[in-house]
Amino acid sequence: MSASSTAALPxxxxxxxxxxxxxxxxxxARGLTPLVLEAGPVAGSAVRAWAHVRxxxxxxxxxxxxxxxxxxPTGWTAPDPSAYPTGxxxxxxxLQPLADALGERVRYGARVTGVSRAGRDRIVDADREAQPFVVHVAHADGRQELLSARAVLDASGTWSTPSPAGASGLPALGEEAAADRIAYRVPDLTDPAVRARYAGKRTAVIGTGASAFTALASLAxxxxxxxxxxxxxxxxxxRGLTGSTYGGGAADQLPARGALGLAAKSAVEQGHADAVTGFRTESVERDGDRVVLVAEDGRRLDAVDELVVLTGLRPDLSFLSEVRLDLDERLQAPVELAPLIDPNQHSCGTVYPHGHRELAHPERDFYLVGMKSYGRAPTFLALTGYEQVRxxxxxxxxHPAAADRVELTLPETGVCGGSGLFDTPAPTVRQNEGGCCGTPAGGCDT
Known part of the structure; x- marks a missing residue:
């Protein structure tokens, strides 16, 4: 395919x-034609999965x-910029008004199952960059479709792939068999059916990030x-409980986030939650309708009715096997970006704004953007994602000059790094499950 015909593709x-x-x-805005493929039936399908979270x-x-x-131009009215929305x-x-404004440029029920170069698997070098991308799509009605593209931006996030209970990063022994007793999201206790599942029950919560704090506060x-x-x-x-386990508290420059840590601390101090430290889960055993957690050192906890696993999220790279990616071996983020977002060194507010150069891969014109670009790091801000795609x-x-120009000044987010507390909403409303953008990124269980 000629360069001119490739350029005409979306x-x-x-x-x-x-x-x-x-x-x-x-x-x-740049005069290019986007085509957004959304696996769900509406815009923001993943966000709607945590609609109750503020x-x-x-x-x-x-x-x-x-x-x-x-x-x-659509007559849309911007909400109060100082108010805090729920999902x-x-x-x-x-999100839905924006998708509606984009019109036919957004397709629903379209799940991407593979991305490659036309006629080139990941091995072939010859004339590779001259070929358009080919995107395999499975539609909700059962149709299969092949689409061509001049470039691909993967903004599919990490919501669909929560991390398991096992401390090794793999599912604990017996975890899959106990799936009916395990949740990998903060339960929506405003839902009567969900509330009944946890009311009067004993629930184990694994994790030390904002998601875990949210669950502890909600159960309290x-x-x-x-x-x-x-x-x-x-x-x-x-790990153990330390002075930084609950985050910055009143010293946090994001007061809502600090308040959530204090709410979790209150749950422990008031006896609504018992903290078990240094417990690295190796197996989950059934005890009738209940489950027992067993640690690598042989310790066994008393049986619980429910288990909530909030150990973070990770990117789904399975449909990108034919794309040449250059990912950090630890974070699964682009190698140039990884040092800037390493949660061992950075909090949300100390991550530098970054763009196309840090997001580039050996596969030209292919980018992971948004939460997915951060791999397993939970230090993501929505503002950072918007700067990425700009x-x-x-x-x-x-327009290389515009692409290289930094057009974002991140807010100072205060106490954050090293505590595992990377994001929260106000505890007076239902708390956020994770990522610094206010979208669920899972707890940073470190």
Whole structure:
């Protein structure tokens, strides 16, 4: 295929979440044609899965500037920039209107099952970059389709692949067999059926990040409620309790995040949760309808009715096997980006803004963007993702100066690094499950 015909092809964006739709807005503003493929039936399908959770980031920090310009002619009214949306608010009041404004450039029920170069597997060098990308799509109605693209941006996130209970990073022995007693998300205790599942029960929570804090605070609220008598939590930590375990508290420059850590601390101090430290789960054993956690050192916990595993999320790279990626061996993030986002060294506010150069792979014009670009690191901000796609869109449009220019000043996020607490919303409303953007990124269980 000639260069001119390849240039006429769309830029395929995988995922109609916050960053995927922002990418489409930036591409449109640059005169390029985006095609957003969303596996779910609506925009922000993953966000809607945690609709009950309130972001710690206000509206003013979760709306992309290019998207706002695209929305303006539609009569869309921007929410109060100082208010904090729930996931449901974010999807209904921003993501779906943005997808509607993009019109036919967004397709639903379209799951990407593979990406490659036309006629070239990952081994072949000859004339590789002259070939368009070929994207395999499975539609909700059973149809299979092959699409061609001049570039591909994977903004599919990490929500679909939570990390397991096993301390080794692999599922604990017996974990899959006990799946009916395990949740990998913070339970929505506003749902009567879910509430009944946990009320009066003993629940183990594995993890030390914001997700775990959210679950502990929520279960403590349930224990205090009239219908929650007997509700107890067992907080399973792989390390010990230290002064930084609960984050920055009142010293945190993101007050809502600090408050969540204090809410988790209160749950322990008031006896609603028992902390078990230095416990690295090796196996999950059935005890009738209950489960027993067994540590690598042989310790066994008393049986619990439910297990909530909040040990983080990880990227699904299975459909990218024919794309030449250059990923950090630890974080599974682009190698140039990984040192900038390493959670052992950085918090959300100390991650430098970055763009197309840090996101580049050996496969030219292929980019992981948004939460997926961070691999297993939970230090992501929505603002950072918006800056990523602004830069990538400029690079694809042939505007290197704009692509290299930094157009983002991150807010100072205060106490964060090293504590495992990377994101929270206000504890007076239902807390956020993870990532610094206010989207679930799972706990940082370190």
């Amino acid at each position: 830029v395929i964006v995988i995922g109609a979440g916050p960053v995927g739709l922002a990418a489409a807005a930036h591409l449109t 972001l710690f980031s206000p509206w003013g920090e979760v709306i992309d500037p290019a998207a706002e310009k695209l929305l303006a 449901g608010d974010w999807a209904d009041r921003y 609220d349930l224990a205090r409620a009239a219908d929650g008598g007997g509700t107890r939590a067992v907080w399973v930590l792989r 830069s990538v869109a400029a690079a694809l449009a042939g």
